[in-house]
Amino acid sequence: MSLRDVGWSQQHPTKTLTDPDDGPIEVDVEMVPLIEAVWAAGHTTIMSCQDIGESILTGGTVIPEHLWERNGAYYLGMAWLKVPADQGPRLMTTWEPLARQRRGEWLAQVPIQGGRLCGYASIHLPREQITQATDLLT
Template identity: 35%
Template structure:
């Protein structure tokens, strides 16, 4: 998966907690703000990852199957510890706990931490520092509502 996808969705440029700026898909803004208010970091997001992959040159070739699978799926890329914190809060809800544990459920989430080769040519494989979280896009606002309220 590319590190940066062309933004194909309507977006707004927001100032991140660290003072830098990023273009955030409009449908993801409430979730991103809720995560930032919790002190969690985000690395990337998309309101419909399959649509974004399809818009990329690779999406027309080998990526077609991957894009079809991820159409309708929102995507978050977060530092692994922050993803664990977010998912831990959501897992306290019976609705979300069920979605995390049943990958065949139509509302299921998929959460990954990839194994990647090290930077040196030493044969060491390491866990990625970021988690990839895919979930049905219609759940975005439901996630916001299930997170701790912003003080």
């Protein structure tokens, strides 16, 4: 599934990686080491972004235009990783030391849609901690 299939457009420079499950995909360059480490640790990724706030502000997401400014400002400087819901807690346990350093800046959630938990977890982390998050997985 491409970004365009879900209403997203690419906003950051990318590198092509070969997803173990889905073949070639485009990954934001700053996220490449983290995505590779997540895969090497046996996890799966669904989507990612090196700065979701920038993507929102430039119209690269499915967020309605009238919410771009507010949501973009809120998420500016935050990287984003979308993983299967059952993998979110394990990753967050690994990253707990980083989350403690930056309380309130790390966010992990499983959305509710149609009265049920979705099959994915969204993890937001400070962009500045992408390298540290990678190091904890390797």
